[in-house]
Amino acid sequence: MTAPRVLAVADSDSYLKWTAGLLDHMPAGWSRTLAVVRSPIAPSAEQIRSALNGTAAGTPDVLTARGVAQRVRRERPDVVVLGCTGPVVKVLSRMLPAADRPVLVSGLPGISVPASERAWVFRSAVDLFVVHSRREVAEFTEIAARLGLPGRVGFTRLPFLEPAPPAEVRDRVVFATQAKVPAAPADRERILLALAGLAELRPDLRVVVKLRALADEQQTHREDHHYQVLWRRMAQAGRVREDALHFDAGPMREHLARAAGFVTVSSTAALEAIAAGVPLLVLSDFGVNAEMINLVFEGSGCLGTLAELTEGTFKTPDPGWCAANYFHDPADETWLSHLAELLEDARAGRLPEPVHLPVWTHPLGEPRARLRLELSPAAFRRVDVLRRVLRRH
Template sequence: MTVPARVLAVADSDSYLKWTAGLLDHLPPHWPRRLAVVRSPITPSPEQIRSALNGTDADVPDIVPARGVLHLIRRFRPDVVVLGCTGPVVNVLSRMIPAADRPVLVSGLPGISVPASERAWVFRSAVDLFVVHSRREVAEFTAIARDLGLPGRVGLTRLPFLAPAAPAGPRDRVVFATQAKVPAGPEERERILLSLAALAERRPDLRVVVKMRALAQEQQTHRERHHYQTLWQRMAGQGRVRPGALTFDAGPMRGHLAHAAGFVTVSSTAALEAIAAGVPLLVLSDFGVTAEMINLVFEDSGCLGTLDDLAEARFRDPDPAWCAANYFHEPADEDWLGHLTGLVETARAGRLPQPVYLHHQIGRLAAPRARLRLEVHPDTLRRIRTLRRTVRRR
């Protein structure tokens, strides 16, 4: 491509912002780019934004309403718009962008996407390029697109944050990466905290860190009903654990891994960051290894273990063959930039296909509610929810 492509990227939550900023770093350096955050109830806090951008070249983005995204498109005139957002937000924004002389639309998922979800494609049915991160994901999402009759392509790249963390001193901590969705129940989460506390008591030479995506009062991509820090405070108040046994932190994962002697999670994509950083790890199997637990991909990885293994600091090294098949492919396998370049040339020739908008079966009011969450200020939405709860109680 002789003329550089102009790229506007839009994110909505902390995890999508981290992914989107990293994806921009993989673009050719001479391509102009702009990053923004669309305002919604899950807009990351200033601290979450700093953490998400850590290790990337991105500047702190502006936070704009949904109509502000259209204003940026008119002003910046991008060749490419990356919708690095949750599915309902991609669906709303893609419908707001005029189909005539439109830019190339790109989207993707910020972490592990096995097994592939039809719903993820349905929300993103208008995009021209769906970016994923393993050969297995490419095959599965390509098959779904074919079954749905979508013209969009599926492109492969490595997860943008899988760069080795440079050692920054002694490896003297164990990092537990939380996941908002699983395990869902407070009892299961308390079992994890008890095993972490047992490890802390047995190994006073190790600092045991609970690495959270957000503090209890902050928003994140998925709602967390039973926050680990809140549960820990309650357990400490009941005398079940020593209050200072664990450290709770929401800072950048890269910094923690640079000091980590071990890593543990139930299903967080941060497990891949630990592998990239050469940190032995455990993916807990006590609650099941299933699609619902978002850890099915770790079968045969050599990393599965139990809470008893955690308490005894028995961490594992992953199987090299599994790594090659899952997220650690050779750079030569990556084709998303080739797809993107071809799509930009197609767009400049006026030959992009008309976007396809599929209807998602998640309730009659789902689409208007998603639009409302982008159009109305989050403070107003919170007041509306409070009023509705008050009316119900009365």
């Protein structure tokens, strides 16, 4: 039997990082190709370099949505990994052949607690939904059963929880930003002030705001109040010393290799810090709940406050929490066994017809999502501006 051929497609920096790592964890003999689908949130060249750091992936081709569908029809891969945001998975899965088709795999590139029904509905056509903890498996399996979806839920350790070798000197504190939370600019300024206080108290440490994207780059989720922009305004107003903090992008694993402490409000990078043995703080000042995307850290021993951040107090996670959340025994993972069974079903013609559940409430929702992939990002932004102007009038 020939080795399976895999085509993986990603659409943003975080999904590219996850997808490349997932490919690395497939059996060594499998043929694996990675591509980026063109969209308004496609990663820049520097973001691609950072996302692929520490993986075996080479520079991916950038394809249009039609290019992805044409490549699948031409090359007939055995597996297609749609490592993309939900709307892009929905659009691409509709464009792929339904008969004599490849196994479709998708998943989520980080913490997914509580499980989202909407995430499954966007991915209703996939055969295997990959998540990263037993709790996520249970919750997403329940949702699939309730929706009547035939797709399986498998789990594996987050593929990028393999730290870089530690540096000889750990001389920095790394704050991992999150695009969505906290949303209010005043709350973000509170974090920056606490980081600045730490920098004043500990001049021996380099306090780094690790950005997912520079102010002129795109990322998976829209960021309305970019930390770097807020900091410049605060410095211009004389509220902070401009050189107190350092803003940097680059691979998280390289920052963590030199980190003496790590802080975030809600970021999967907290798990990378744990894997790298870096003491950390998950800030609880803005709430610990589903809205702040940090509910899973209850009981972790990592929750802390802005006051503790300013004092340089970082914490070590509870081993029991780690074992139950994302740091399970690799022998317990299920995604590759599910994938092997699905490949057998595909070769025997037993894969079910893809299920395409409706997800958009507005009749133009799906056409707009497809337009995002059909047009160049610049052209789509012009069309979107025109659409908003027409809506106002």
